[in-house]
Amino acid sequence: MWRVLTPSDCCLDIANLGFVKPNWMVTDKGLTYRGLTTIENNKCRWWSDGTQSYYELERDPIIPCQFNFGNNNPQNMIFNVSSYVIGEPPAHLFQLPPSCVGPCKKH
Numbered sequence: 001m002w003r004v005l006t007p008s009d010c011c012l013d014i015a016n017l018g019f020v021k022p023n024w025m026v027t028d029k030g031l032t033y034r035g036l037t038t039i040e041n042n043k044c045r046w047w048s049d050g051t052q053s054y055y056e057l058e059r060d061p062i063i064p065c066q067f068n069f070g071n072n073n074p075q076n077m078i079f080n081v082s083s084y085v086i087g088e089p090p091a092h093l094f095q096l097p098p099s100c101v102g103p104c105k106k107h
Contacts, residue, residue, distance in 0.1 A: 003104060007097045011104035039065045042081055057081055 003013040031047040036058060038044070044055040044065035052069035056062075063084045068076040 002096055002100055004097065004100070008099050010097050010100035012100070012102060013104050015103065040078060040081070062086075 001012075001014040002010060004010045031049050031052075031054060034046040034048050034053075036043055037046050037055065039055055042065055043058040045058055045061065047054045047056070052067075054067050055065040057065055063081050064079045065081060066076070066078045068074060
């Protein structure tokens with residue numbers, strides 16, 4: 001996963017992170033339903049295995065509310081549910097700036 005902070009500040013953050021498998025919630029440890037919670041004024045279902053959590057919109061479970069993972073260096077992604085669109089995204093969204101050439105510096 002590449003982290004683009006500005007067009008001139010980009011680095012490889014997680015080298016082994018790839019696409020999410022369609023059945024990722026039932027593989028490995030499996031996620032357990034933890035209940036309802038509110039994220040950005042949306043009621044969302046919470047699933048977790050203790051190291052990662054996935055939140056889906058209660059009224060439309062195909063729409064993600066939030067995803068977080070990692071114990072030592074946690075990553076937290078909150079989605080704008082009103083902008084969710086089904087379909088293939090435009091290719092330009094995945095074009096990296098020329099400055100993306102190597103791993104992120106360790107802090």
